Amino acid sequence: MAAVAAAVALPLMVASPAHAELVDCNYNSTPNGWYGSCHRFPTDGDAGGVSGDVQNTHVSSDRSARVEFKARSERYWFSNRTNRKASFTSWIVVGGQWRMFKEAQLNTNGDFWFNTSIAENIPVSISICVEGKGCVRVDSLRS
Numbered sequence: 001m002a003a004v005a006a007a008v009a010l011p012l013m014v015a016s017p018a019h020a021e022l023v024d025c026n027y028n029s030t031p032n033g034w035y036g037s038c039h040r041f042p043t044d045g046d047a048g049g050v051s052g053d054v055q056n057t058h059v060s061s062d063r064s065a066r067v068e069f070k071a072r073s074e075r076y077w078f079s080n081r082t083n084r085k086a087s088f089t090s091w092i093v094v095g096g097q098w099r100m101f102k103e104a105q106l107n108t109n110g111d112f113w114f115n116t117s118i119a120e121n122i123p124v125s126i127s128i129c130v131e132g133k134g135c136v137r138v139d140s141l142r143s
Helices: 002-012
Strands: 021-023 034-041 051-058 064-070 075-080 086-094 097-106 110-115 123-130 135-142
Touching (some): 051 123, 051 135, 075 086, 075 097, 097 123
Antiparallel strands (some): 021 034, 034 051, 051 064, 086 123, 123 135
């Protein structure tokens, strides 16, 4: 199943696949028929930064929801290509504790980029949830 996830997710990546790492997700509650995948991009041009993405994908179709964090520009890209509402959440570490930083929802077939301002070398977590189809999260990113 991980090979299927990589085959679906890697063509969507902005960074070159040679620099993408398929990593274990910190949380994955996807039900049968859906699967979650998580990637890190430790060499995105931001010294010390670690970009990455999480994706929740239907096994037998191209329906998926995805969020990507780009450390170099502290940008997020959120995409929903499912027939359900999807939500995105990001957390950063402030004062030694995880704090919610950004959240958004998209109905079907929507996407957007948004810029943020995060100090350098701050731990970042991102998650994607598809209504009724579970959530996927990766905690090992860094601004």
